[in-house]
Amino acid sequence: MNYEAFMLLWENTYIKLKQFDYVNKADIQIDTRVNHSTLLVITAGEAEVLIGDQPYQVQSFSIFHIGKFQTLHINGKDTISYYLIHYKGDVMYADAFLQHLYMQYQPFQTNFTCIPANALGIHLLLQDMYDKWKTSSIQEHLSVKASFYELIYRIFQELNEGLGKSHEIDKVEAARLYLEQHIHEPISIQTLADALKISTRHLLRTFKQRFGIGPQIYLQQLRIEHAKHYLLSNHYGIREIAISLGYEDEYYFSRAFKKETNMAPSFFRRKYTSDLSDYAITNENRFQYNENQHAQAIRFESRENNYMMKYVGMPFLLSLLVLLAACGEDSAQTNNNDVTLKTEESTVRTVTDDSGREVEIPVKAERIVTDWYLGQILALDIVPVGAVTANLEYAAFLKPYYKDKEINNIGTDGNTSLEKILELKPDLIITWNKDDAEKYEKIAPTIVFSESAHNSATDEIKAMGEFLGRQAEAEAFVKDFDNRITKAQSKINAAIPEGATFTIFDLFEKNATIVGNNSVSGGRALYQILNMKPQEKVQELFDTKEFGGGRYDVSYEVVGDYVGDYVFLINFFNKGGEFPSTWTNLDVVKNNNIIDLSPEYYFASDPLSGLHQAEDMANKIVEFTESQKNK
Numbered sequence: 001m002n003y004e005a006f007m008l009l010w011e012n013t014y015i016k017l018k019q020f021d022y023v024n025k026a027d028i029q030i031d032t033r034v035n036h037s038t039l040l041v042i043t044a045g046e047a048e049v050l051i052g053d054q055p056y057q058v059q060s061f062s063i064f065h066i067g068k069f070q071t072l073h074i075n076g077k078d079t080i081s082y083y084l085i086h087y088k089g090d091v092m093y094a095d096a097f098l099q100h101l102y103m104q105y106q107p108f109q110t111n112f113t114c115i116p117a118n119a120l121g122i123h124l125l126l127q128d129m130y131d132k133w134k135t136s137s138i139q140e141h142l143s144v145k146a147s148f149y150e151l152i153y154r155i156f157q158e159l160n161e162g163l164g165k166s167h168e169i170d171k172v173e174a175a176r177l178y179l180e181q182h183i184h185e186p187i188s189i190q191t192l193a194d195a196l197k198i199s200t201r202h203l204l205r206t207f208k209q210r211f212g213i214g215p216q217i218y219l220q221q222l223r224i225e226h227a228k229h230y231l232l233s234n235h236y237g238i239r240e241i242a243i244s245l246g247y248e249d250e251y252y253f254s255r256a257f258k259k260e261t262n263m264a265p266s267f268f269r270r271k272y273t274s275d276l277s278d279y280a281i282t283n284e285n286r287f288q289y290n291e292n293q294h295a296q297a298i299r300f301e302s303r304e305n306n307y308m309m310k311y312v313g314m315p316f317l318l319s320l321l322v323l324l325a326a327c328g329e330d331s332a333q334t335n336n337n338d339v340t341l342k343t344e345e346s347t348v349r350t351v352t353d354d355s356g357r358e359v360e361i362p363v364k365a366e367r368i369v370t371d372w373y374l375g376q377i378l379a380l381d382i383v384p385v386g387a388v389t390a391n392l393e394y395a396a397f398l399k400p401y402y403k404d405k406e407i408n409n410i411g412t413d414g415n416t417s418l419e420k421i422l423e424l425k426p427d428l429i430i431t432w433n434k435d436d437a438e439k440y441e442k443i444a445p446t447i448v449f450s451e452s453a454h455n456s457a458t459d460e461i462k463a464m465g466e467f468l469g470r471q472a473e474a475e476a477f478v479k480d481f482d483n484r485i486t487k488a489q490s491k492i493n494a495a496i497p498e499g500a501t502f503t504i505f506d507l508f509e510k511n512a513t514i515v516g517n518n519s520v521s522g523g524r525a526l527y528q529i530l531n532m533k534p535q536e537k538v539q540e541l542f543d544t545k546e547f548g549g550g551r552y553d554v555s556y557e558v559v560g561d562y563v564g565d566y567v568f569l570i571n572f573f574n575k576g577g578e579f580p581s582t583w584t585n586l587d588v589v590k591n592n593n594i595i596d597l598s599p600e601y602y603f604a605s606d607p608l609s610g611l612h613q614a615e616d617m618a619n620k621i622v623e624f625t626e627s628q629k630n631k
Contacts, residue, residue: 001112001548002105003160004508009107010152012092017145019086020133030074036086037108038066039151043123045080048173049073051111053181055173061119062167063155067109069435083126087148093412096393100603103372103432104520104549113167116158125151160510171196172210175203179219183226186246189215197544224260227253231269238265351467355434355448362445364469365428371416372432373449374398374407375606379461379477380470386410386424394603397612418443428468457529457607458482481611488618489530495625496566501535502526503564504597506551507571507579512559517542519550521570522602525613535564550605556582563588566621570597593628595620 018036028047042049042062049056050073051066066072074082089108093099116122129147132140158164175192192215193200207215223245230241242253257265350360369386370377377384378401389409392398408424411417416436421429422443429446431437440446447467454460458478465474504515504522517527517534526532534542541552541562554562559582567588588594597620602613 001110001159002508002513002551002553003156004510005101005105005549006107007153007156007160009091009098009101009105010149010156012098013107014090014092015145015148016088017085017133017141017148018088019084020130020144021084022082022130023084024079024081026077026079028074028076028080030072032073033069033071034066034086035069036088037068038070038072038087039085040064040066040072040074040082041085041122041126042080042082043119043126045076045078047074047076047080047082048170049075050173050177053174053177054111055170055177056113056167057170057173058167060115061123063114063116063122064167065110065112065155067106067111070111083130085148090415093390093415096390097599097603099388099390099412100394100520101549112159114155114159114164115167116155117163118154118158122151122154125154171198171203172206175207175215176211176218179215180222183219183222184244184246187219220256221260223247224257227257227265228261228268231265232272234269234273241265351447353447353467354450354453354463355437357434357437357448359441359445359447361447361467362427362469367424367426368428368430368468369410369421369424369426369444370430371410371436373430373464373606375604375608376449376460376464377430377468378402379606379608380465380468380473382468382470382473383407385426386421388412388416391604394600395606395609396598396600397609397616398604398606401608430467451605457524457610461607477607481607484611485529485614488615491618492530492532492621495622500533500566501538501564502532502566502568503535503538503562504568504570505559505562507569507583510556512554512556512583513551514538514541514554514562515568515570516547516550516552519547520603520605521550522568522597522613522617523550524605525610526568526617529610529614530617535562537562538564556580559583560586566624567594568597568617569594570599570602593624595624 040049040063042058042064044061045058047058049058049062049064050071051064052070056062056064074080091098091102091107093102125147129144129151132144132147135141155164159166175196178192178195179187189203190200193203196203204214207213207218211218213221227241227245230236230244231238236244238254239250242250245253247253247256254265257263257268261268263271347363348360349363350358352358368377368382368384370384371388372391374384374387374391375395375398378398383402383406386408387410389407390412392407408420410420410424418439421440426444429440429444430449431440431446432449434448437446437448449464449467451460454463458481461477461481462471462474465471465477504526506513506515506521515521515523518524527534533539541547545552556579563586583589601609601616
């Protein structure tokens with residue numbers, strides 16, 4: 001995590017405490033979904049905690065920050081003590097940069113953990129807060145709110161100064177959950193071990209210690225139990241069941257099934273479907289979907305019903321109407337000789353957006369409002385009627401694609417004005433935030449779009465073109481994009497030696513960060529679009545670490561280990577500030593061999609900005625190499 005960025009956001013945050021609970025009891029079983037951002041602080045006892053899909057074994061004082069609408073499960077057999085603080089946070093934007101920072105880091109949605117070194121101090125603070133919260137005094141509640149900021153400060157102080165440490169996930173439980181959630185896919189134990197960053201030997205040993213059997217046997221038994229339910233439903237063939245459960249073919253599945261049950265799948269089906277009362281399929285023992293599978297099943301059933309009505313019911317009704325009209329014509333001897341049924345060409349269509357929602361949208365939207373995706377829309381020769389115009393301050397490459405005041409401001413990210421949007425009379429709203437879709441769709445059809453749902457910049461534009469009914473414009477952009485990027489790559493390759501490496505640094509006061517390979521600050525343009533080679537240790541970060549807000553934190557003590565042959569610097573956070581000698585004494589700094597990138601041009605990462613960033617980088621690299629020759 002980029003703790004300095006989080007602290008900067010919290011410095012500008014207004015919070016409202018919604019609920020403050022303290023629990024001290026044994027045999028706790030909690031299964032809930034938090035409706036607000038939440039702090040869970042377990043002060044004593046041992047418990048199994050599952051936040052979203054991240055499991056933890058808690059055996060000491062532990063702090064968990066839980067994002068809004070995440071699921072929370074707590075299982076404790078012995079007595080445990082914990083505090084739950086539910087709050088709502090809003091960043092008070094001083095400028096567009098804070099807005100972008102908020103979009104990157106999502107402080108109230110991000111899950112993180114801390115095992116503090118100074119647990120006693122935090123515990124005493126929590127006790128005092130809870131005692132005051134229980135009173136009805138406005139003064140005491142104000143004190144609790146002030147103490148909440150102190151609590152947040154202490155947590156980030158622990159993490160930022162390296163005193164506290166993040167809580168390791170329970171990797172064995174994570175492995176079990178993964179097997180259950182991916183039962184319908186071919187699963188390699190080696191792949192699972194690699195994902196958990198442990199050896200297969202360690203995974204096999206610890207899994208068996210916890211559950212009594214190895215992961216392969218656990219998966220096999222799990223699949224057989226699901227196969228029994230599928231067989232008894234009598235809707236699926238044996239081959240369908242085998243393939244859906246990750247088996248190579250029905251013969252291997254049949255052998256595995258017979259080994260577990262001592263009967264072939266076909267015999268099992270005949271034996272038990274004759275008397276389903278002996279093997280009742282109830283809500284308690286039927287196949288349990290995970291959230292995504294459950295949503296897909298609901299959508300499938302809905303589509304199936306719509307299909308029957310649209311393609312079976314409607315022709316039947318139309319034929320019936322024609323028949324009745326003809327009969328009426330004969331009996332009443334009307335003068336109408338023909339009955340013509342006309343259907344107008346549809347102006348709407350149903351799509352599945354990037355969050356999995358099915359939405360009925362215009363075939364070709366004309367009045368579009370978006371709270372984020374300006375670049376993707378402008379790339380299709382569309383100027384939206386409304387957007388968060390402050391976003392444009394850090395997307396300067398987009399300015400030639402619209403006129404001043406042509407785009408109406410709808411507010412700020414996370415705080416858009418529904419009244420302003422309503423005034424614009426949009427026929428389509430595009431949002432990044434699934435939580436906001438519900439309120440937007442009361443005004444106009446709304447789709448959730450996500451860059452991460454698409455493999456590349458060009459795929460992203462094609463997807464947006466499909467949503468907006470601008471497929472031809474999308475194809476034209478992609479063709480131009482590919483041609484211009486090929487030229488930019490050729491320009492760079494002609495100027496640099498073969499195998500040259502690159503690094504982009506973004507500097508803070510206390511630590512440096514390295515820009516990721518598929519995100520903001522030019523990372524997507526350099527590594528993904530131009531396909532330039534990262535420095536060796538930078539590539540190692542990309543391969544093994546998770547970034548925060550598009551960047552990887554590195555200490556100034558080791559920053560020199562990440563210097564590539566070509567170094568870009570983008571300085572959002574410490575303009576004009578002083579840097580430690582471990583940075584200023586680097587040869588690349590002393591010799592002024594750094595290529596500066598302007599923040600207002602390099603914060604955005606949409607495909608249109610990425611195209612211009614790539615071309616600008618190519619020009620800067622050529623200029624830099626020429627200047628080096630003249631030294």
